[in-house]
Amino acid sequence: ELNKPFAWIQGDYVIQAGDSLTIDASASYAASGQIVSYEWDFDGDGQFDQETTTPTVSHTWDGEYTGDIRVRVSGPGGEAAEAAAYTTITQDGDTIPAAQDNCPDVANYTQEDRDDDGIGDVCDPRPGSPS
Numbered sequence: 001e002l003n004k005p006f007a008w009i010q011g012d013y014v015i016q017a018g019d020s021l022t023i024d025a026s027a028s029y030a031a032s033g034q035i036v037s038y039e040w041d042f043d044g045d046g047q048f049d050q051e052t053t054t055p056t057v058s059h060t061w062d063g064e065y066t067g068d069i070r071v072r073v074s075g076p077g078g079e080a081a082e083a084a085a086y087t088t089i090t091q092d093g094d095t096i097p098a099a100q101d102n103c104p105d106v107a108n109y110t111q112e113d114r115d116d117d118g119i120g121d122v123c124d125p126r127p128g129s130p131s
Helices: none
Strands: 014-018 018-022 038-040 051-054 056-060 065-074 081-088
Touching: 014 018, 014 065, 038 056
Parallel strands: 014 081
Antiparallel strands: 018 056, 038 051, 038 065, 065 081
């Protein structure tokens, strides 16, 4: 369709549960006129949780979540388009879910464990020798 808007959402996002994330869809545009609404799906369930007239929104996740967040933009004639960004919300703000994280309370993307004791170096009181 010639009049269909274009949806774009900045991402991917990685944050700590409990922190606020500002989600940005400002590169979205309407082919004719301006975008009149932005609808946001924060948990990838296909149901839009919030509607705004601005291209950014802030949201806080209380727990871990891994998956898409979506935006649906609508133009002045009701035409719509959608975009998604992959999002990882973890207990410590790295990309490793707590169940697999060797240091779930401190961000440690590399999961480095030099002494191979199962405790990540960033939270191991003796990272160079077995605990």
